[in-house]
Amino acid sequence: ASELRYPPGKIAVIGAGIGGTSAAYFLRQKFGKDVRIDVFEKGTVGGRLATINVEGKDYEAGGAIIHPLNLHMKHFVKVLGLSVPENRDGLLGIYNGEEFVFEESSWYIISILKLLWHYGFNPVRMNMWVEEILDKFMRIYRYQSHDYSFSSTEGLLHALGGNDFIQMLNRTIDETMQKAGFSQKFIYEVVTPVMRVNYGQGTNINGFVGAVSLAGADSGLWSVKGGNKLVCTGLLYASKAQLISGTVTSIEERTRPKRTGGTVKLYEVSYNSASGSMTDMYDIVLIATPLNRKMSNITFRNFNPLVAQFSDHYHQTVATFVHGRINASFFGYKDPSRFHLASIFTTENPKLFINSIGVVSPVQNTHEEVKQPMGPAVWKVFSKEPLTKEQMNLLFSSYESVKEKKWLAYPHYSLPKKCPPIILHDRIYYLNGIEWVASAMEMSAIAAKNAALLSYHHWYGNVNMIDQEDLNEKLKTEL
Numbered sequence: 001a002s003e004l005r006y007p008p009g010k011i012a013v014i015g016a017g018i019g020g021t022s023a024a025y026f027l028r029q030k031f032g033k034d035v036r037i038d039v040f041e042k043g044t045v046g047g048r049l050a051t052i053n054v055e056g057k058d059y060e061a062g063g064a065i066i067h068p069l070n071l072h073m074k075h076f077v078k079v080l081g082l083s084v085p086e087n088r089d090g091l092l093g094i095y096n097g098e099e100f101v102f103e104e105s106s107w108y109i110i111s112i113l114k115l116l117w118h119y120g121f122n123p124v125r126m127n128m129w130v131e132e133i134l135d136k137f138m139r140i141y142r143y144q145s146h147d148y149s150f151s152s153t154e155g156l157l158h159a160l161g162g163n164d165f166i167q168m169l170n171r172t173i174d175e176t177m178q179k180a181g182f183s184q185k186f187i188y189e190v191v192t193p194v195m196r197v198n199y200g201q202g203t204n205i206n207g208f209v210g211a212v213s214l215a216g217a218d219s220g221l222w223s224v225k226g227g228n229k230l231v232c233t234g235l236l237y238a239s240k241a242q243l244i245s246g247t248v249t250s251i252e253e254r255t256r257p258k259r260t261g262g263t264v265k266l267y268e269v270s271y272n273s274a275s276g277s278m279t280d281m282y283d284i285v286l287i288a289t290p291l292n293r294k295m296s297n298i299t300f301r302n303f304n305p306l307v308a309q310f311s312d313h314y315h316q317t318v319a320t321f322v323h324g325r326i327n328a329s330f331f332g333y334k335d336p337s338r339f340h341l342a343s344i345f346t347t348e349n350p351k352l353f354i355n356s357i358g359v360v361s362p363v364q365n366t367h368e369e370v371k372q373p374m375g376p377a378v379w380k381v382f383s384k385e386p387l388t389k390e391q392m393n394l395l396f397s398s399y400e401s402v403k404e405k406k407w408l409a410y411p412h413y414s415l416p417k418k419c420p421p422i423i424l425h426d427r428i429y430y431l432n433g434i435e436w437v438a439s440a441m442e443m444s445a446i447a448a449k450n451a452a453l454l455s456y457h458h459w460y461g462n463v464n465m466i467d468q469e470d471l472n473e474k475l476k477t478e479l
């Protein structure tokens, strides 16, 4: 490790989504002002944080909501001087393909009584259960503020919640919640619809991402005024990294002679840009995009030992934006004038061709935007497949415009699953393995800070800052 005592000259980050741009920001904080940080992006800065324009206004088309306890995202918004629009949630209904199994009332107390009547104390217990998980999850901020890092995703998860968290990764949310005593009816009618709207999948996803998904139905969710992707452009600017618009095609290990004698190992990054095929050499590489053929298609050449081969399978979700009037009779409303819902979640039913439908507000949200579900509004529909014309005509009584965005959105969760490694080679780090625990903006930011810290500690040989046992106990006595 002695040859690595001097600061690195160049670091490459592949991907300018929230993972890559926050990595650039944290790398700059750790390695200082002199290191050159290049961020490669083949598409648009923001990646899965993107907006779509519908009739002159922009709407969140990818990552949309942020939890009030997502502290990295909160920090970014604060230091970048961004703001949060006022949020007005409309009423929610849960549809099973035949009828509404639950409908929120505009009277808060009525909604609470309805919940109690249908599901007993399950909803209250669920809030407490999710809060308990979040409490442990929040330990990451303490660990990271003391600069501790982890060399595996499972190690990170274990440091937060011990074997309970690891177990959640290896059980479905269905099993996890049944074991915790929640009723089958509640899981089917409330938990499943939340999994479907957030991850486009059912209750066979792992317990941890299931709990994160439930946190995604908490109150106080927020987003960034002007679009969440502004965080990425802001972080890139704040990190003083250089954005290279190009597609990275391969990474290869190279041995180069040093001016002072001896040799040094560097990584050669090859990429295609508007100026043609290029290469550049780096001391450290952070990969901040899912590694698979469809999403990144990066080849690792001539590595000895070989870089671990895995291919992450991502789930297709289609977001369709429709400016029009919803067809309330499709959802069983005989009198459409009584329809008052702004969001409809769905239970599992093969007859259903959508996961959810809801009114959305533009990212420049202003006070005047009042949600009146029966009037023309912009609706966001989540489905597995693109909507056909016939399906559109079933969902809407009339519509003026339609915009569609097809995503490979998040992992297609299956059990059992070992998370992909963080360390792919001596100084190549992979961030997106964390998505197999749960895919969310904050998770990418956590993985980014971890990779920045880990690469720093590896570089300077600070082994005592990596994979420390009993951190929670150790830090209890620290300020």
Ligand SMILES: Cc1cc2nc3c(=O)[nH]c(=O)nc-3n(C[C@H](O)[C@H](O)[C@H](O)COP(=O)(O)OP(=O)(O)OC[C@H]3O[C@@H](n4cnc5c(N)ncnc54)[C@H](O)[C@@H]3O)c2cc1C
Binding pocket: 014, 015, 016, 017, 018, 019, 020, 040, 041, 042, 043, 044, 045, 046, 047, 048, 049, 061, 062, 063, 064, 065, 066, 246, 247, 248, 249, 288, 289, 290, 295, 296, 297, 298, 317, 319, 407, 408, 409, 410, 432, 439, 440, 441, 442, 444
């Ligand atoms: C429809 C949808 C809704 C979502 N809703 C939420 C939500 O409400 N809240 C939430 O917290 N999360 C949500 N998520 C998840 C969240 O958006 C993602 O977890 C997060 O944005 C992932 O960020 P990332 O930087 O890790 O990856 P990405 O955003 O995918 O960034 C990777 C970047 O790398 C680039 N890239 C890939 N290959 C190469 C290459 N070879 N060379 C150069 N560049 C390359 C890509 O173009 C991309 O820009 C949602 C996702 C989707 C799709």
Ligand SMILES: CC(C)=CCC/C(C)=C/CC/C(C)=C/CSC[C@H](N)C(=O)O
Binding pocket: 062, 063, 064, 065, 066, 067, 070, 134, 137, 197, 198, 199, 212, 213, 215, 216, 380, 410, 438, 439, 440, 442, 443
């Ligand atoms: C990481 C932690 C602790 C919390 C994150 C909770 C959260 C915001 C989860 C949502 C994740 C997600 C993939 C949502 C997708 S759909 C979002 C929304 N319903 C929409 O309409 O776009």
